[in-house]
Amino acid sequence: MGVIQQILQQTLNGLALGGIYALLALGYTMVYGIVKLINFAHGDILMLGAFAGYFVLNYFGVTPGTLVLSFIISMPVCAIIGILIEKICYKPLRDSPRINALITAIGVSLFLENGARVLPVIGPNPRVFPTLPSVTHNLFGLGISRVQILVFIITIGLMIILNYIVNYTKIGRAMRAVSFDQGASSLMGINVDRVISFTFALGSALAAAAGILFASSYPQVEPYMGIMPGLKAFIAAVMGGIGSIPGAMLGGFILGVAETLTKGFISSQLADAFAFGFLIIILVVKPTGILGKPVGEKV
Amino acid sequence: MRKKILALMVIFTIISILVTGCKKSNTIKIGAIMSTSGPVSTYGIHTRDAMQMAINEINAKGGILGKQVELIVEDDEKNPEKTMNALIKLVTKDKVVAVLGGLTSDCTLAITREAQQRNVLLFTPTSTNDTVTDAGDLIFRSCFKDSFQGSVVARFAIETLNAKKAAILYDMNNDYSNGLTRAFQETFEDLGGTVVATESYAGGDKDFNAQITKIKAAEPEVLFIPDYYNTISLVIKQVSNQGLNVTMLGGDGWDELTGQAGDEAIGSYFSNHYSPDADDPDVIEFVKKYREKYKVTPNALAALGYDGAYILLEAIERAGSTDPNKVKEALMETDRKFVTGHIQFDEHHDPIKSVTMLRIIKGADGKLATEYVGMVNP
Numbered sequence: 001m002g003v004i005q006q007i008l009q010q011t012l013n014g015l016a017l018g019g020i021y022a023l024l025a026l027g028y029t030m031v032y033g034i035v036k037l038i039n040f041a042h043g044d045i046l047m048l049g050a051f052a053g054y055f056v057l058n059y060f061g062v063t064p065g066t067l068v069l070s071f072i073i074s075m076p077v078c079a080i081i082g083i084l085i086e087k088i089c090y091k092p093l094r095d096s097p098r099i100n101a102l103i104t105a106i107g108v109s110l111f112l113e114n115g116a117r118v119l120p121v122i123g124p125n126p127r128v129f130p131t132l133p134s135v136t137h138n139l140f141g142l143g144i145s146r147v148q149i150l151v152f153i154i155t156i157g158l159m160i161i162l163n164y165i166v167n168y169t170k171i172g173r174a175m176r177a178v179s180f181d182q183g184a185s186s187l188m189g190i191n192v193d194r195v196i197s198f199t200f201a202l203g204s205a206l207a208a209a210a211g212i213l214f215a216s217s218y219p220q221v222e223p224y225m226g227i228m229p230g231l232k233a234f235i236a237a238v239m240g241g242i243g244s245i246p247g248a249m250l251g252g253f254i255l256g257v258a259e260t261l262t263k264g265f266i267s268s269q270l271a272d273a274f275a276f277g278f279l280i281i282i283l284v285v286k287p288t289g290i291l292g293k294p295v296g297e298k299v
Numbered sequence: 300m301r302k303k304i305l306a307l308m309v310i311f312t313i314i315s316i317l318v319t320g321c322k323k324s325n326t327i328k329i330g331a332i333m334s335t336s337g338p339v340s341t342y343g344i345h346t347r348d349a350m351q352m353a354i355n356e357i358n359a360k361g362g363i364l365g366k367q368v369e370l371i372v373e374d375d376e377k378n379p380e381k382t383m384n385a386l387i388k389l390v391t392k393d394k395v396v397a398v399l400g401g402l403t404s405d406c407t408l409a410i411t412r413e414a415q416q417r418n419v420l421l422f423t424p425t426s427t428n429d430t431v432t433d434a435g436d437l438i439f440r441s442c443f444k445d446s447f448q449g450s451v452v453a454r455f456a457i458e459t460l461n462a463k464k465a466a467i468l469y470d471m472n473n474d475y476s477n478g479l480t481r482a483f484q485e486t487f488e489d490l491g492g493t494v495v496a497t498e499s500y501a502g503g504d505k506d507f508n509a510q511i512t513k514i515k516a517a518e519p520e521v522l523f524i525p526d527y528y529n530t531i532s533l534v535i536k537q538v539s540n541q542g543l544n545v546t547m548l549g550g551d552g553w554d555e556l557t558g559q560a561g562d563e564a565i566g567s568y569f570s571n572h573y574s575p576d577a578d579d580p581d582v583i584e585f586v587k588k589y590r591e592k593y594k595v596t597p598n599a600l601a602a603l604g605y606d607g608a609y610i611l612l613e614a615i616e617r618a619g620s621t622d623p624n625k626v627k628e629a630l631m632e633t634d635r636k637f638v639t640g641h642i643q644f645d646e647h648h649d650p651i652k653s654v655t656m657l658r659i660i661k662g663a664d665g666k667l668a669t670e671y672v673g674m675v676n677p
Contacts, residue, residue, distance in 0.1 A: 006516055013508040117336075124336035124376070126529050128559055136542040145540035218505035218533050222338075228503065263509030268499050269471055271509075 009142050010264040011257055016148040016217070018256020019155035023210035024233035025240065025248035026162065027203030033179040033243040034199045036098060040105040041085060042207055043230015044112035047223060049078045049208025050129065050215040051122055057130040067132070070212055071154070075205040082204025083197045091193075109230075116223035126222040129215040147217050158209055159249055162202070166245060171198055179243070232259075232275075239279050241292025250290060255279075326369040327362070327621065329354070329611070330389035332400030332410075337376035338529045341555045343402055346425060346604035347372050348593050350399060353608035363616040370608075371395060377402070379409035386410045390419055396621035397422060399607055402600070403527070404428030404445075404475040411438050420623040422630075424607025425600050427551065428474045432648045437623055439630055439648045441607050442639070443677075445475065445550070448570050449482025449525070451654045451675045452548050455568065456521045457490045459673075460546060464495045466519035468510055468534065470526050471499040479525035479550050495519050502530075507537050515543045527552040532559040539563040554599045557659060557667035565661055570654045572599040573639045574671045577655075585638045599639075606637040651677050 024046055031039045052074035060066040089108050093101045117124040135146045166172040177185040178195045186192045214229060215221050232255060240251025255275055262274040282290060331350055335343035354368050362368055371393050373385035382401045389395045397420040401407040407426035414421035415435030422439045423431060429446050432438045456462045465487055470476040484494050496517035498510035511534075514522065522545045524534055531553055538547070546566060549556075553569035575586050575596050585605060589597040597605075610633055615621060618629035634643050640652045653676045662668030 006512065009512050010509055013512060017506055017508070125340040126338055128532065131536075131561075133561075134536065134540045134563070136540060143542045147540065219536055220505070220529065220533055225505075228505075260506075260509040264513055268510055269501070272501075 005141055006264070007261075010260050012142055012144060012148070013264075014257035014260030015253060016151045016256070017260060018236075018253035019151045020210050020214050020217070020229065020252075021233045021236045021256050022249045022252025023155055023158060023206050023213070024229055025237040025252045026159075026245060027207050028234050028237040029240070029242055029245060029248035030175075030199050030203050032237070033245075034175065034196055035090070035094070035101075037090060037101050038105060038234065039090075039200075039203075040102070040230070040234075041108040041112055042203065043226035043228075043233070044109050044116075045078050045082060045204045045207040045226070046211040046214060046229055047116065047221070047226035048081060048112065049074045049204075049211030050221045050225065051116070051211075052077050052208065053212035053215060054127065054129055054221050055121075062130045062132055064132070067150075067212075067216075071209055074208045074212055078204040078208035078211075079201035082200040082207075086197060086200040091196075113223050113227070122223060124223060126220050129219040129221050131216050131219045151213050151217065154209060154213060158206060162206070162245070165202070171195070175199060235276065235279055239282055239289055241289025244289070244291045244293070247289055247291035254290075326367045327364065327615070328369050328371055328393055328395045329608075330386075330393060330395035330398040330400075331370055331372045332375050332382055332385045332389070332398060332402070332406070333372055334377040334402045334406065335372070335374045337378070339377050339403060339527050341528075341558070342425070342598065342600045343374070343377075345595075345598050345601035346402060349589060349597060349601035349605040350608040352589065352592060353605045354612070357609075357612055363612050364619070364621070368612060375401060375406055377406060379406050382406040382409050383413060386413060386419075390417055396420070396615070397611060397623070397626065399424060399604070399611065401426065404431060404478070405473055407431050408474055411435070414438065418623055420611075420626055422607060422611045424603040426475075428478045430474070430478075436648070437627060439627075439644065441610055441637075441642055441650055442551075442572055442603050443652045443654060444649055445478035446482040447677060448550050448654055449479040450486035451656070452479075452523065452550065452568075452570050453483045453486035453492070454490065454675070455570075455656055456487065456523075456548060457492050460521060460568075462492065462520040462546070464493050464517075464519045465521045465523055466496040466498070466514045466517055466545070467494060467523045467525075468498050468500070468507065468514065469524070470502050470530070472502045473526065475527075475550075475552065476525045480523075483523050483525070505533055507534050508541060511537055511541045511543055515541060519545055521546045521548055523548045525550045525552065528554065528556040528559050531556055532561075532564075535560050535563045535567075551599060557669060560659075560667065562661070562667070564659045564667060567659045568672065569657055569659075571657050571669075572652070572655065573602050574655050574657060574669065575602075576669075576671055579638075581636065581638045602638045606639050606642070609637060610642060653677065 027042045053070040056070040056073050057066055089104050090101055116122040136143045174190045174195045178192055236251035236255040237248045240247030258278050259271050259275045263271040333343040333347045335347055351370055354370050358367050375382040375385050399422050402425050404426040407423045411434035415437050420437050424441050427442055427445045429444050432440055467480050469480040496514045549569040551571050554571055614626050614629040618625040631644055642650045644650055653674050655674050656672040657669040658672050660668055660670045
């Protein structure tokens with residue numbers, strides 16, 4: 001395998017990993033854009049989504065049809081969980097200092113992880129996620145597995161749908177308005193509560209999809225599986241400019257590729273150090289992230 | 300209100316002290332630290348059950364030193380910090396006379412010093428890392444060491460598989476994985492082979508595509524992956540997804556992989572402590588008893604746990620006391636055949652045992668199974 005081919009192969013691996021980060025980063029960035037909250041429980045929604053998919057696939061068996069069904073069931077389930085979390089945990093704190101909500105988010109995250117550990121249907125032990133048999137296709141001399149193709153199709157499809165919702169629908173316009181100025185949009189007759197609920201639902205549904213893709217790529221589900229991807233996706237969202245939807249997508253892909261290329265060409269020990277070092281450099285050069293809008297200091 | 304709460308708390312504390320302080324038992328308490336949940340839970344559960352089975356058998360024959368034996372099990376979730384907490388709890392609260400455990404090498408290494416300092420006999424039936432018994436004279440183990448296990452796998456790769464080029468993918472944060480990697484690499488190179496790629500990851504990683512792409516470019520004939528079954532099932536899947544065609548090799552952490560991995564694992568080899576299919580009468584009897592009681596085939600660590608409980612309790616009986624220093628001397632006199640082999644401790648408190656090589660095959664029922672390939676004596 002030549003060096004060029006290796007670079008291309010590693011980039012392809014990185015894009016597949018980055019797609020999952022990007023889907024998850026979208027949830028962080030949308031919620032931050034609307035309520036200025038870093039929802040640390042977002043990674044655990046990925047875990048719940050993966051488990052929902054696990055139960056569907058285990059019950060019906062694995063075929064391409066049931067795989068689609070697992071998305072259809074898992075995404076609304078997680079959307080409802082997202083709405084409940086917002087209603088029960090974050091809404092009562094909406095007017096308190098931001099740090100309170102942040103601590104609550106960490107609490108919710110711990111609750112979901114350890115709640116899943118003691119819940120008999122989930123339990124503390126890793127389980128094997130059912131997958132379709134692995135097939136590798138040859139694409140211009142590069143190997144691309146069926147899972148990676150699935151990741152690309154679903155990620156890009158969901159991003160197009162999201163882009164449509166945010167930019168071309170009424171609720172999307174309301175979301176943008178609330179993100180711009182919550183008080184003013186409330187005065188204009190926008191139901192702010194509903195918009196916030198919708199944002200959480202949308203973010204959680206994307207996390208559920210990311211969960212099934214993550215579990216299909218790395219076929220193991222356990223209660224702590226959401227922590228690392230959650231953290232990485234958060235980094236991706238910050239790198240792309242938190243609050244910016246295209247930024248989160250870009251950030252996710254960049255992080256995935258940076259991580260994989262570091263593992264492939266520099267050192268596998270340093271992959272995370274390089275990925276996070278990269279983040280620091282971007283934030284030093286451009287404090288609001290790659291696509292973040294500069295915020296004028298309010299005096 | 301505040302006073303009321305305070306008063307309640309004081310009463311509660313007094314009651315709890317009274318309740319715990321009054322218990323005076325007529326049993327000999329043995330502690331066990333087993334990872335019965337978390338990434339190696341199957342090992343923890345099987346080993347715990349086998350130990351309990353051994354202790355039930357001993358109790359049925361009248362116990363030791365005229366007393367019944369009680370096994371107190373703590374779960375450490377394969378987290379070295381929690382192993383430490385478990386040890387302290389067992390020693391200070393339960394006042395156990397000896398501790399069986401920990402299960403994995405990294406967990407055991409976290410507590411060997413503490414056990415030695417607290418004058419507690421620590422007996423691990425399953426931790427294979429070379430340095431486990433270095434911390435002092437109260438630390439024992441009853442399984443083979445990684446330096447031997449790793450060299451057996453390397454020799455097998457060269458002599459039986461005729462491999463000249465090997466690649467290694469290991470967990471750099473794990474003592475077990477590191478120890479095996481070193482042993483494999485040394486022997487493989489001593490015997491004239493070349494290690495063409497050594498790639499690592501950090502424990503908990505799930506994406507190995509980058510490392511596997513790199514290994515693929517180095518074109519090895521065999522791939523040595525020393526880790527536990529849960530990680531291995533992920534690695535194997537990605538190896539096959541990347542279209543890398545090599546014979547994969549592993550150590551005793553691969554035990555139970557057959558219940559986790561897909562068909563990609565067929566044709567791989569790993570070293571282990573015993574094979575449940577062996578025709579040794581002790582093995583046959585143990586497997587039969589275990590199957591009757593727990594309805595599953597015991598894995599290798601279960602056999603080690605069963606042996607461990609017997610070795611320790613027989614030594615306490617021989618010592619005629621639960622004093623760790625006397626039990627220690629009695630342990631050194633151990634000299635008989637157990638399920639996983641003949642046990643006799645060397646001056647380092649390590650036994651000299653043989654390694655069994657197994658191959659993963661497709662069983663008659665369509666599920667993965669293991670096949671006995673051979674046994675290597677030290």
